[in-house]
Amino acid sequence: MTNNVSILDATLRDGGQGLEDLNKNGFSRLCFDESDKSAIISHLSQSGVEMIELGAIGPSKDNKNPFAIYQTIEELSQYLPPTRTDRIMYLGLYIGPDTDINLIPQHDESLVEGVRVILRYSELQKSLDYCQALSRKGYKVFVQPMLTMRYTQDELERVIQSANDMNAYACYFVDSYGYMGQEDIQRFYELYDRLLAPGIRMGFHAHNNMNMAMANAIHFSHMANERPLILDACATGMGQGAGNLATEMIVPYMNTYFGKDYKLDNILEVCDLLDRKMLPSSPWGYSLTCFLPALYKTAYKYAIMMRMGYHLPFTEINRLLRDMPDDMRNRYTSDNLTKIISSSNH
Secondary structure: OOOOEEEEEOHHHHHHHHHHHHHHOOOOOOOOOHHHHHHHHHHHHHHOOOEEEEEEEOOOOOOOHHHOEEOOHHHHHOOOOOOOOOOOEEEEEEOOOOOOHHHOOOOOOOOOOEEEEEOOHHHHHHHHHHHHHHHHOOOEEEEEOOOHHHOOHHHHHHHHHHHHHHOOOEEEEEOOOOOOOHHHHHHHHHHHHHHOOOOOEEEEEOEOOOOOHHHHHHHHHOOOOOOOEEEEEEHHHOOOOOOEOEHHHHHHHHHHHOOOOOOHHHHHHHHHHHHHHOHHHOOOOOOHHHHHHHHOOOOHHHHHHHHHHOOOOHHHHHHHHHHOOHHHOOOOOHHHHHHHHHHHOO
16 A cells, blocks of 8 residues: 555644634633643654644734634744754644735745645635745645535636646645545545646545544545645544544554554644543534534534524424525524524524
C-alpha cells in the first residue's frame, strides 16, 4: 500500500472554533490557555504528523486568543516552535477573505508556511482571488470549499481550475455537515483527480455527524495513487458540530496499513490534556442532536439551538428539520431559526 497519505492535525483550529461557537451561544466556558496550546503543539510536533494547524485567522473586535483564533498571521505565527524541521508544515486558516490582503505580509521564515482559506460560497470569486493573492505572496495555499456538497459540478470545476491556475498546494473537499457517504467520497475523488494538475494534493476534511468520519477517511485513503492525499484529524475527534476524524484512531491505522511511523503516545498526551480539561462536558462526538440535521442535509447548528436553547424533544426537532424550507438548510441564522420555530406554533 502506498504511503502517499499525510495527516493534518487541526485540534487547535477546528477545536478552537468549536469552543468559540459554544461560548458565544452560552453553552460552554471551555477554552485553551497558553500552556495548553504550547503542550498541544509540542506533542503534535513530536508525533510525526506531517502538518499542524496552529489556529484560525480573522479580524474581530473581540479577543479570541483562548480559542486559537487570531487577528493576524503574524500573531498566529508566534506559536511556531522555536526549533522546526522540514518534515512538518505549520499552518493557519483564514476563516474567509476578510483580512485586507494588503495588510498580509510576504511570506518569510518567521511566518507559517501554509495557509488554508475557507471559500465563502456567497463570495466565491472574491475567495478564489484571495487564495490567488496569498499564493503570489509566497504561501502554500490550501483551497477549502466548505460544505462541498453544496457546490454544483460547474462550480467545483471552477474551484479546481482556479487551484490549478495559482498552483495551489492542496485542494480539498469538505464534509462540513457530516452527511457524506462513500459514494460521495468516490465521486469527489474521481472529479478532483481527473481535473487537478499533477502534484497538487487532494485533501479531505470529515465531520462525524453520522459517525462516518473514520469509514470515509479509510475509503478516501485507499484510493491513493500517484497524487498525494491529506487527511484532516483532531485529537479526541474535537471540533465543530459532532467533531472530526479522531487523530488517535487514524494514526494506528496509517501505521498498520500505510507503513507510517506516527507516535501514538504523543497523540495520547494531547488526548489526556483534553480529557482532563474538556471531555467531561464534551459537546463533540456522536450525538443524536448532530445526527438529525445530517439526516436532512441541514446545518447542524439548527438542531443544537433547538435542543440546547429551546430544549425541544427529539421528535419535534426531527419534524422541524424535516419540514423546514430547503432554502434555509445550508446556512444557519438566528432569524431563520426563529421563523422555523414560530411557524411550527401556528
